[in-house]
């Protein structure tokens with residue numbers, strides 16, 4: 336029996352509380368995260384924009400950009416993948432298309448938010464949100480479009496920073512009423528706020544612990560006490576990889592050799608190990624022993 340990605344996400348949620356959902360910027364990072372023992376992975380919208388396109392998180396990337404990265408990850412790793420669907424990539428009919436396409440691409444869950452289409456990072460000033468009714472329509476469209484009833488629809492609200500706690504909590508309740516499976520209150524600044532969301536809604540609540548934003552870097556223990564069910568680390572590894580890469584580039588450029596940075600690098604043996612290189616090679620040797628050998632004339 337094939338267990339759908341959505342079912343695997345729900346199973347992970349039942350197994351671990353709070354469930355750590357870790358961002359992987361590409362398929363190789365997904366391999367690293369999977370080996371580390373995480374039970375669920377994340378594809379960040381800001382990450383697709385920054386790492387795959389080299390542009391800021393300002394609604395520049397398209398559904399196709401996201402799907403390309405989703406497929407690369409789900410092709411290689413069985414762990415359930417939560418995908419950042421921003422505002423759904425258009426009107427309600429686009430939201431429906433987004434859900435169907437993500438399910439086909441092997442995603443387990445998405446989050447969709449109540450910012451205006453010209454969205455920005457949830458931790459920056461100047462955000463604008465659509466009405467509660469408009470976001471309820473987005474949720475209804477997403478729920479209705481599910482070709483797998485176990486696919487998880489997560490509603491993110493950016494209202495806290497724009498309209499305050501009461502509005503954000505009212506919205507969360509309306510989104511659950513519309514069928515949202517999980518609530519993601521964005522840019523939370525107080526631990527107790529999570530507890531209040533969790534008490535107000537009948538579904539799990541996610542904490543986005545992204546660095547250099549509005550939310551303090553609460554630990555899993557602290558978040559567990561605040562009744563948080565999922566913790567997201569969208570770009571942690573990407574930020575570290577980027578800083579390390581810049582250091583290597585600078586060293587090579589300035590010193591004419593990378594020697595000083597060699598200890599910060601993953602070795603060739605480690606790389607091949609994470610890629611299961613030798614399993615690929617063995618298959619090649621056993622199944623296709625003649626492949627690659629020079630042909631006799």
Ligand SMILES: C[C@](O)(C(=O)O)[C@H](CC(=O)O)C(=O)O
Nearest residue numbers: 379380381456457458545569
């Ligand atoms: C979760 C998020 O939407 C993302 O794109 O990963 C971002 C993360 C970030 O910019 O740190 C967000 O919180 O808006």
